[in-house]
Amino acid sequence: MSTSQQSVPDVCEPVLEWGFAVPMMRWRLPEADALNNDLRAVILAREARGDEARVSNVGGWQSRADFLDGTQPCVVALRGHLISLIRSVMASPVGGDLSRIEGQIGLTGWANVNRDGDFNRVHDHAGSHWSGVYYVDTGRPDPGSELNGAIEFLDPRPSINMPIPGYRTASALAVTPSPGEFVLFPSWLQHYVLPFRGSGERISVAFNAQVKDYRLK
Template sequence: MSANPQIVPLFATPLVIFDVPDAAALNRELRAAIERREKDQASTRKSNIGGWQSSLDMDRWGGAPAIKLLSYARNVANRMTTDNEGRTGNGPYPGYFAVTWLGSMWANVNRSGHRNEFHSHPGAFWSGVYYVDDGGIGADPSLGGELEFMDPRGPLPVMNAPHLRMSGGLTAGATEKVQPKAGRMVIFPAWLVHQVRPYHGTAERISIAFNLAV
């Protein structure tokens, strides 16, 4: 037996975190567009418990800043997607393949006590969220409002021995949380079940969610 056993993480689930360049200026424009829309449009009701959620066409009503944000998401998706031969997305030269992303996006405003229940995004390949305003969570994690992902295997890893974990898998059978930060984009497989935990701050937690389908 080897003195140093090797752990190979099979079937890993990708989670992409990307800090958008010049986010402060972009966020000012995005916030202004979202505030105008919230005054004119009633909230949709999907996974959100409280809060305001726009229609799924922010790329139409959000103007140039929304289009710019969606282009960032598409570019990151290109870099994070390969075909079965390992070639990276979008390029007319050898080593690349062509893919067209069909994007949809919507805005979310959560105030104190608001949250989103566990859900997934059927019909998409990648899904993601961008934080326009983290509502102070970046400076004070006790305010909640985290993005929480469920282990896609459900409780299976802890069914036999709930008090034990396999090396390298302390959250197996449970959840992982990502803390919001203004200017940060998080991209994940659309099938990955997730929720937004209750926000306990006194400001506004403003985010933009999006789907990318092929």
């Protein structure tokens, strides 16, 4: 088991340090409508060809994990946004200074289409550093259905059972996304997608990132 040791600052006042916080990032792509329209057309055309994988999805459709290898302009643009987002997370230890980081980012990704009643079982993305989802379309959810189609993350600290004022200690964290939004999280974090109730399609692109030769200058 790996152990990390921190020195205690030589001060008279108490110092608050985060021990096992889970980093997560949400970011909305400005003016994403045109990109999403093109991605939607590419994904639904691929679904129509019957190119399908079954992993965590119950119902719905999922492509094989080569979607981000596509040469369509919208796929190339999405891949570029993903790499930029992951690099910004990599640069966080140096205040976001991208000039101070080095490393190669390998990406795999797959498209998802969920319709009424479809959902995804609890899972994680072992074998990668970062994982995430980009939301192309969230369909037309039925009104009054709480957390309809939301992605929910499980607290990795199973013994947390007492609320601490000012801190999030719930057993799960639900994110209700909107089109054009990225959600990024560590690949080991377990999560699932709640059933979608409504009309239309909920379309997303999920991805895994492997960082190689990462270093700070």
